[in-house]
Every structure is written in C-alpha cells, then in structure tokens.
Amino acid sequence: xxxxxxxxxxxxxxxxxxxxxxxxxxxxxxxxxxxxxxxxxxxxxxxxxxxxxxxxxxxxxxxxxxxxxxxxxxxxxxxxxxxxxxxxxxxxxxxxxxxxxxxxxxxxxxxxxxxxxxxxxxxxxxxxxxxxxxxxxxxxxxxxxxxxxxxxxxxxxxxxxxxxxxxxxxxxxxxxxxxxxxxxxxxxxxxxxxxxxxxxxxxxxxxxxxxxxxxxxxxxxxxxxxxxxxxxxxxxxxxxxxxxxxxxxxxxxxxxxxxxxxxxxxxxxxxxxxxxxx
Numbered sequence: 001x002x003x004x005x006x007x008x009x010x011x012x013x014x015x016x017x018x019x020x021x022x023x024x025x026x027x028x029x030x031x032x033x034x035x036x037x038x039x040x041x042x043x044x045x046x047x048x049x050x051x052x053x054x055x056x057x058x059x060x061x062x063x064x065x066x067x068x069x070x071x072x073x074x075x076x077x078x079x080x081x082x083x084x085x086x087x088x089x090x091x092x093x094x095x096x097x098x099x100x101x102x103x104x105x106x107x108x109x110x111x112x113x114x115x116x117x118x119x120x121x122x123x124x125x126x127x128x129x130x131x132x133x134x135x136x137x138x139x140x141x142x143x144x145x146x147x148x149x150x151x152x153x154x155x156x157x158x159x160x161x162x163x164x165x166x167x168x169x170x171x172x173x174x175x176x177x178x179x180x181x182x183x184x185x186x187x188x189x190x191x192x193x194x195x196x197x198x199x200x201x202x203x204x205x206x207x208x209x210x211x212x213x214x215x216x217x218x219x220x221x222x223x224x225x226x227x228x229x230x231x232x233x234x235x236x237x238x239x240x241x242x243x244x245x246x247x248x249x250x251x252x253x254x255x256x257x258x259x260x261x262x263x264x265x266x267x268x269x270x271x272x273x274x275x276x277x278x
Contacts, residue, residue, distance in 0.1 A: 005033040006040045007058070011210055014051040014217040016044040020134075023059025028067035029130050031075050034104055037134075041112055051217040051224070053115065054209060055138055056122040062147070063131030065161075068271075072100040083107055094259070098252045105133065105162035106248050110241075113137040114232060116225045118216050122209050123147045124202050133163040139228060141195065142209045143187040144202035149195070150184045157267025158254040164247035168240055169195050 007019040018040040020027040027033075044053045057063060077090045080103055088099035112119070112134075121135040124144035129151050135141050153160045159179075160166055166175035170193050178185065187199040200208045216224065235241075255265045262268050 003032070004036070005030075006036040008040050008043060010050075011054075011206075012214060014049065015054065015210065015213045016047065016050045016052075017054040017056055018044065020055075020057035020063060023057075023061075025067065026061045026064035026126065027057050027059060027131070028064045028069075029134075030067040030070040031072065031079055031104060033067070034108055035081065038108055038111065041115060045115055045117060051117060051221055052213040053117055053119045054122060054213055055119060055134065056206070056209075057124065059125075061125035061131075062121075062123045062127045063134055064126060065128040065130035065132075066105075072104060073097060075100070080104070083111070094252060094256045097255065097265070098249075101162055101252070102248065105130070106244070109133050109137050109163040110244075116228070117221075118213075118224055118228060120209055120213055120216075122205050123196070124205065126150070129153060129161045133161055133165075136163060136165045136169055140197045140212070141190075142205060142212070143190060143196040143199050144205045145187055145199055146202055147187040147190070147196075147199075148184050149186075149190055150182070151178060152182045152270070154179050155182045155267075155270035157258045157262075157270055158265075159247070159250050162248055162251055164244050164251070165240075167243070168235065169193075 005020070005022045007021045009017040009019060011017050018037065020037070022028065022033060041053065044050045080089045080100060082089070083103060086099060086102070088095055089103070090096060091099065118140070119138040120140045120142060121138035122142050123135050124147055127135055127147060127149050132149065132151055151161055151166070166178060170178060174193055177183070187196065190196045191199050198208070258265055258267050
C-alpha cells in the first residue's frame with residue numbers, strides 16, 4: 001500500500017489546504033508523491049464548497065525538489081497516467097526519458113498552474129529546484145522569514161528545472177544570475193524581486209495565509225476564475241507556454257549531452273556521490 005505523501009485539510013469554510021507530507025525526506029518528490037498531489041488538487045477543484053486552495057508543507061522545509069534516489073527510469077510504465085495521451089514511456093533512450101519527465105514535471109505543473117481556483121503557496125525553509133516548480137505554479141506565494149530559494153541545475157549540467165518559469169518570475173537578468181551562480185536567495189531577496197507576495201515570521205505564516213485566503217474567498221467564484229484566466233492567458237499570449245515548451249526540450253538536450261559524454265543524465269562534477277569521468 002502506497003504511503004500517504006499528501007494530506008488534505010479544510011481549515012475553514014471555503015478553504016482547502018493541500019499539505020506536502022513527506023518531511024523525513026524534506027518533501028522530496030517521487031512519482032507517487034506527485035500523483036497524490038495531483039489527486040488532492042483535483043479533489044479541491046471538484047468540491048464546489050472550496051473557493052481557495054492553499055499549498056503547505058509539513059516539516060522544516062517546503063521541498064528539496066525531485067527525489068534523485070527514485071528515478072523515473074526505474075518506475076514501471078503502468079505507473080504513469082499519460083495525462084496527454086502522448087505515450088512513449090517505455091521507449092528506449094532519450095525519447096522515453098523525455099516522455100516520462102514531460103508527463104510528471106511539465107504537464108502536471110501546467111495543470112496546476114491552470115487550476116480554476118486561486119492557489120496560495122506557503123513556503124518555509126528550503127525550496128530547491130523542483131520545490132520552486134511547486135511554488136511557482138501557485139497564484140500567490142507567502143514566504144516564511146527563514147525561506148531559502150535555490151536552483152542548482154546548471155551545476156548539475158542542465159539548463160534549469162523542467163518548469164522553466166525563471167524569466168517570468170525574476171526577469172531575464174536575475175534569472176540568469178540565479179542559474180549561473182547557483183546562489184541561495186533568502187525570502188527578502190525573493191520579495192524584492194516580486195517572486196513572493198509577503199514575508200512573515202514562520203510561526204505566523206499559517207494564520208496569515210489563511211486570513212488572506214478568507215479575504216479572497218469573499219469574492220465571487222466566477223470573477224476569481226475569470227481574473228486568473230485573463231492573467232494566465234496574457235502570459236501565454238506573451239509567449240510563456242511556447243517558451244516553456246522550448247526550454248523543456250533544451251533541458252533534455254542537456255540530458256542527452258551528459259549521457260553521451262559522462263554516461264549520466266547530469267554532469268557528475270555537480271552531483272554529489274558521482275565521479276566525473278573525464
């Protein structure tokens with residue numbers, strides 16, 4: 001029986017809270033974790049009593065990103081849902097690997113970004129790589145004072161995480177800085193750049209976020225939905241969807257290059273525990 005990696009709560013009328021619940025692994029994301037998260041989001045969307053969805057996390061950190069110990073290559077084909085009917089999960093080489101990552105990372109994030117109800121992320125502690133993806137798909141982000149943001153993908157030989165929202169969240173020059181340097185940015189820097197909406201003491205974050213959600217829930221549901229759709233459509237007209245599709249393919253060109261040169265999807269020089277082969 002699968003572990004329960006995601007919790008679902010109703011902290012107040014009109015409000016659902018979806019909780020990342022793998023604290024012993026710093027909420028690292030394996031396949032079951034991501035599909036359970038998708039199930040929880042679908043549950044909240046289907047419930048007419050829910051007007052606002054919160055995304056929170058148990059434990060010291062929001063998310064350490066993808067679980068590198070539980071690679072997608074090891075997952076049986078039948079464990080993938082094929083949400084876009086694209087198939088190819090069992091194909092050999094880069095084709096199958098790209099199909100699996102596209103299903104679990106790009107396509108799921110796009111689904112969550114387009115959820116018809118307002119979503120608010122509560123981020124504490126470390127938010128690394130794939131953790132950024134979970135926060136960035138939400139409409140608003142509330143950060144605890146101890147929140148830290150990092151994408152070390154370039155050091156690992158790839159061009160950034162699969163949901164490549166960096167230029168949209170940070171602007172082009174700061175996006176390049178984050179990726180080129182691999183520096184850790186704190187909550188105040190994220191606030192200054194407009195990546196998060198508010199920074200609050202960690203102990204106050206659940207109450208602050210719930211109060212914000214209640215204010216939003218007082219608005220008409222249809223108007224909230226149309227406002228979100230208008231803003232998301234504006235981003236897509238500006239090229240966000242096309243740019244992300246292109247960036248995802250570039251990401252996989254990096255994987256292919258590293259596989260050909262080093263025998264691994266990432267450059268071993270930037271991956272702890274792997275020895276560089278050249």
